[in-house]
Amino acid sequence: MKWRVIPFAEYGAFMNMAIDEAVSESVAAGGPPTIRFYGWNPSAVSIGYFQSLEKEVDLHRCRFEGVDVVRRRTGGGAVYHDRSGEITYSIIGKEELFPKDILASYRLICGHIVDSLAFLGIQSEFKPINDIIVNGKKISGNAQTRRGGVLLQHGTILFSVDVDRMFSLLKVSDEKIKDKMIASVKERVTSISLQRTVSRELVLEALLGGFTKGKVFRLGELERTEFDPASKIAESRYKRDEWNSMR
Amino acid sequence: MKCEEKIPGGKLVCIDVQISGGKASAVKITGDFFLHPEEAIEKIERSLLGLSIDASESEISSKIKRSLEHQGAQLIGASPEDLARIFKKAVS
Numbered sequence: 001m002k003w004r005v006i007p008f009a010e011y012g013a014f015m016n017m018a019i020d021e022a023v024s025e026s027v028a029a030g031g032p033p034t035i036r037f038y039g040w041n042p043s044a045v046s047i048g049y050f051q052s053l054e055k056e057v058d059l060h061r062c063r064f065e066g067v068d069v070v071r072r073r074t075g076g077g078a079v080y081h082d083r084s085g086e087i088t089y090s091i092i093g094k095e096e097l098f099p100k101d102i103l104a105s106y107r108l109i110c111g112h113i114v115d116s117l118a119f120l121g122i123q124s125e126f127k128p129i130n131d132i133i134v135n136g137k138k139i140s141g142n143a144q145t146r147r148g149g150v151l152l153q154h155g156t157i158l159f160s161v162d163v164d165r166m167f168s169l170l171k172v173s174d175e176k177i178k179d180k181m182i183a184s185v186k187e188r189v190t191s192i193s194l195q196r197t198v199s200r201e202l203v204l205e206a207l208l209g210g211f212t213k214g215k216v217f218r219l220g221e222l223e224r225t226e227f228d229p230a231s232k233i234a235e236s237r238y239k240r241d242e243w244n245s246m247r
Numbered sequence: 248m249k250c251e252e253k254i255p256g257g258k259l260v261c262i263d264v265q266i267s268g269g270k271a272s273a274v275k276i277t278g279d280f281f282l283h284p285e286e287a288i289e290k291i292e293r294s295l296l297g298l299s300i301d302a303s304e305s306e307i308s309s310k311i312k313r314s315l316e317h318q319g320a321q322l323i324g325a326s327p328e329d330l331a332r333i334f335k336k337a338v339s
Binding site: 015048049051052055072074075076077078102103128129143144146147169179247 | 256257258259261275276277278279280281282283284285288321323324
């Protein structure tokens with residue numbers, strides 16, 4: 001099985017989610033399993049499928065700051081995707097390429113990130129269900145879904161982190177303890193830059209190595225037959241209030 | 248009426264229940280858990296409609312289990328028993 005790897009590229013939030021969906025459809029139709037690296041331009045907030053938009057996101061603040069907000073089709077939590085502060089990946093393939101057990105498949109895919117970080121000299125470990133931690137602090141969050149026989153997992157690796165900005169855009173359930181909560185999140189989150197001085201290019205190289213280890217692959221790009229449907233999916237789903245305010 | 252709980256070793260679940268005439272008339276389950284396929288949540292919520300506020304946790308969890316089984320759905324980061332406990336707390 002030959003994998004396709006799509007090198008890092010930036011898109012808007014709606015298009016990023018739509019591309020993951022369009023590639024899942026092309027994989028379901030027999031297309032190559034695909035690993036894609038991407039960034040968010042402009043910076044954006046994504047929320048999990050089951051989260052309440054209103055409860056999780058300060059929509060006024062996001063609008064004021066030009067930060068897009070999108071609901072993912074995967075579960076999990078709210079994420080602030082800073083344009084220069086993180087790198088996102090998606091891995092999409094037929095379910096039989098991965099362990100049937102969900103936790104085992106998280107462990108396998110998150111293992112690629114652990115390997116990549118090790119290449120950069122950062123020791124990390126998978127923390128079930130869906131996190132990767134360095135010395136107990138979170139450096140990567142991941143979310144998976146399976147449908148139509150296709151597994152999609154996407155996740156984010158923090159390159160540099162600005163917790164204050166993150167919490168100016170995300171809501172805290174109890175405003176009275178906001179300061180305390182931000183302080184405690186600062187204690188519990190880390191980034192590549194806080195661990196090592198490395199360039200983004202080197203991180204991307206390490207991720208390419210980690211994700212393709214033991215795989216036959218070629219560097220490729222999105223096909224027209226994926227990009228065009230993705231543009232339509234962005235319009236018909238991810239840009240729409242009906243989708244984003246669904247819960 | 249609402250109850251939110253972070254499940255130890257699992258995820259955050261919030262269940263919002265509206266009650267009319269001693270029965271659940273609207274149910275919304277939100278949080279950062281996982282469920283494959285995601286759309287299964289709507290039928291799970293619907294399966295709890297009409298439940299009496301006196302329903303036992305085992306009655307509630309068996310409704311959730313049945314809905315998951317019917318849909319071939321898998322819940323990750325919370326169990327049907329967790330959801331039943333949170334539902335029960337929400338209506339109590």
